[in-house]
Amino acid sequence: MDDLRIEQLVIEYSSGGYAVRPLDGFDLHVRSGELVLLLGASGCGKTTLLSALAAILTPTAGTIAFGPTDVTALSGRALTDYRRHTVGVVFQAFNLVPSLTARENVEAPLRVAGIRARAARTRADALLERFDLVERAHHHPADLSGGQQQRVAMARALAHDPPLLLADEPTAHLDYVQVDSVLSALRSLAAPGRCVVVATHDERLVPLADRVVDLTPRQEGTSRPPERVALDPGEALFHQGDPGDLVYLVDSGEIEIVRALAGPDGGEEVLERVSPGRYFGELAPLFGFPRSATARAGTEGATVTGSSVRDFRSRVDGRAGAGSPPSRG
Secondary structure: OOOEEEEEEEEEEEEOOEEEEEEEEEEEEEOOOOEEEEEOOOOOOHHHHHHHHOOOOOOOEEEEEEOOEEHHHOOHHHHHHHHHHHEEEEOOOOOOOOOOOHHHHHHHHHHHOOOOHHHHHHHHHHHHHHOOOHHHOOOOHHHOOHHHHHHHHHHHHOOOOOOEEEEEOOOOOOOHHHHHHHHHHHHHHOOOOOEEEEEEOOHHHHHHOOEEEEOOOOOOOOOOOOEEEEEOOOOEEEOOOOOOOOEEEEEEEEEEEEEEEOOOOOOEEEEEEEOOOOEEOOHHHHHOOOOOOEEEEEEEEEEEEEEOHHHHHHHHHHOOOOOOOOOOO
16 A cells, blocks of 8 residues: 655745745655645645646655655656556546537547447446446536536546545535535545545535645734844845745844745746835745745844734734835735
């Protein structure tokens, strides 16, 4: 039985000319038979991670291994075989072919792989029966409910009986009635011999999971003493991509907010210079995002005070009408 291991994974891409790292040094170990939930808001890297696990996207650094296979090193025929036989993907938007029936949609990956028509149909019928869809086998996607379409998509993802199943926001388009059957189906798929990784922002899935990996931890509910930090000239307070739990107020000196540029030459751009009395770095702890830029002291150094979200909000509420606009990061 194969386990999934992710070590020091880095994924970087360009957004508006800037280098963005939704995942930076990410580690995860999923054991055979486990259902692991990647929980987090949009933009935290859930879908990006699933794309890397499916070998659709190539990581910038780090390794993804499934059993003895180094997924990040695959190419050519080996890569095709991995995508076809090792990993199954349930897409957020179902991605069913509108002109095909439910049965034909499940048959499709089998026929593409060269499986004979009779064997493909037998396999498709068995999967449709597993997901209680036999009576809908001859219906087209437009004639199916959202929950039924999602179950057809799950059946299709299992066509080759893959030992690794990935599901991206499987309940995103479903109402609470339709969700029930999809949740039951998901839970049944995690069994010895198969790893299931689900990316979602839907906390209704939490009780189903063997383990939850929160990609956007928030600190709003905690309060702690303010942290005063003295920075030497050019010293970084935090880096782009770091997790963030504090909002900072500049006491003295100046803080430069800097963002890395994409491209082979790299480089950076100074987005803003934050002067005394202004605050910065509120987006990461408020919304659970990674730091969107690097914050460092200016040429003469700086002193800042960091506060938890709760304390920051109390301070801003107390200064209503007298504060300065927020900064970035």
